[in-house]
Amino acid sequence: MIVLRYVRRVSMERLDRRAFLRRVLGVAGVSALMAACAGGGGATPTPTQAPAATPTAAPAPTPTSAATPTAAAAATPTAAATVSREPIRIGILLTLSGPASPNGEANQRGLRLAFEEAGQAIAGRPFELTIEDSAGQPDQALAKARQLIEQRRVHLLLGITLSNEAAALRDYLHQNQIPTIVTNAALQALTRDPKMRSPYIFRISYANGQYDAPVADYAYNKLGYKRMMGFAADYAAGKEELAAFKARFTKAGGTWVDEIYSPMGTQDFGPYLQRIQQQAGNIDAVFQFHGLSSDAIRLVVQYEEFGLKDQIPLIASGATTDDSILPEMGDAAVGLVSGTVYTASIDRPENKKFVETFRQKYNRVPGQVDYLGYLGGLVARAAIEEVKGNVEDKQALIQAIKGVRIQGPAGEFHIHPESQGPIHNIYICRVAKRGDGTFYNEILETIPNVDDLSF
Structure with missing residues (x-):
């Protein structure tokens, strides 16, 4: 105490x-x-x-x-x-x-x-x-x-x-x-x-999904993604976040191809990334949720090392692109799109x-x-x-x-x-890198007054 x-x-x-x-x-x-x-x-x-x-x-x-x-x-x-x-x-x-x-x-x-x-x-x-x-x-x-x-x-x-x-x-x-x-x-x-x-x-x-559902709309309507799959941590929050994104994405007109889950504490995401790679040409992007965790950091880094970053874009949860862990992911995080209720770059x-x-x-x-x-x-x-x-x-x-x-x-x-x-206001962001080498969330769009009954 x-x-x-x-x-x-x-x-x-x-x-x-x-x-x-x-x-x-x-x-x-x-x-x-x-x-x-x-x-x-x-x-x-x-x-x-x-x-x-x-x-x-x-x-x-x-x-x-x-x-x-x-x-x-x-x-x-x-x-x-x-x-x-x-x-x-x-x-x-x-x-x-x-x-x-x-x-x-x-x-x-x-x-x-x-x-x-x-x-x-x-x-x-x-x-x-x-x-x-x-x-x-x-x-x-x-x-x-x-x-x-x-x-x-x-x-x-x-x-x-x-x-x-x-x-x-x-x-x-x-x-x-x-x-x-x-x-x-x-x-x-x-x-x-x-x-x-x-x-x-x-x-x-x-509520789980409150800032992910708006990102699903953005992915379909602004980024043009029509076919997606999900990858989340295998616990209650991961399932709720993924379900919220999936529901909004399919409601917008998108096709949900597959979803996979990994246990918390996974060190090697290779087998899961291989399953994603097998969908190359069949999906436009992957939605991901692993919370604010070392799992999220490892996944983003390994996703790039596996050669998937430029092949199948990753749409991240706002927890993954939290300002506090961007330095640990480094360049591997640059370009990730996510939604969040807060980023330090809000003007x-x-x-x-x-x-x-x-x-x-x-x-x-x-x-x-x-x-x-x-x-x-x-x-x-x-x-x-x-x-x-x-x-x-x-x-x-x-x-x-x-x-x-x-x-x-x-x-x-x-x-x-x-x-x-x-x-909350929901901020759709893309991770970017400044000239001094620091990383930040560039705000692409602000969606005002999103409540927890809206999805």
Whole structure:
């Protein structure tokens, strides 16, 4: 468990990460917490509880965020309501160890930045973040959620990395009426299935296929691909992503020739690439999904080495062309077309500020999952501001989340009133290389206001 309490003014521009932790946690807690958070590039953190400072109330600071979150008028507490001066308790549950840890670590980077930008208080109340590691295991996710809710008594839960974790947590969160903002798990049914939806659960990431279906339209109508096959990782997300692309492509008039799946952790894609090569002359392109993973990196590199890149174009999922892993794929990624809800090359003042702030803090370019963590933090802050800090009023808080509208790094964001899922702009991109040798996603087309019920 990691506990961060934001109770005093800290200038984030002037403190490096170690100094910031020393100011917030006290000298005794720095070593343990730094060890717990070591390495954003794959190191496995061992969460430990850090000593916390005594919370004190302070006037609300002027936000310094790259975006200004606001919430539409919803269930605002009455003027007579008494707002507690105790810290707002926010739980963050992410996969921070195991194979999926890069996703959890990226989400955590974005979440921390969003809350650090709030200063020492939100709506005049100090707040604390308690971060727990689910290790990518549904049973552990449920156990950690119980700790956050029953022991830490959090007012709000954010995070949830994997779809199987979301499925395991849904009933518990619903029964305990915990306002929850999902920042990564993309299980379609969570927001698309009326039987699985909960009035307490919101998703700001996306449903599997939400950004792939528009790419299918683009492949058929703009790139002229009429016959395609699919290649995906053999797990729930891979199957849902591929099915969404296939459904939209065939609806547009295309022919689906074949589909193949590889287990996660595949080192040698040769046998699968050979099957694709056998379709040369019979297909125009291949749609691919292997998530934000080392599998995706290996596949793209081996696809070029196998001689297929110039023979049968690869249409990638947005996770594969995430800005954060483009350097590892190098020239093999150049030319890949994909769809995404975020890329660092979005030309908006809010995004330029976000990228610069993120780069200064983490010495890296933000990727889609970093952004989604950041967006989740902005949504939480906006909702808390809307209820004037009265997070004990759960009904007011969930109405505030439902009404949030944010002009953020990727454009306007809001929640679908029926599904409680996200409404995003979808960016169709092509990977390109700059003169200085760096790689980026060149935006070809922007499709506005794509919701999770649109495919």
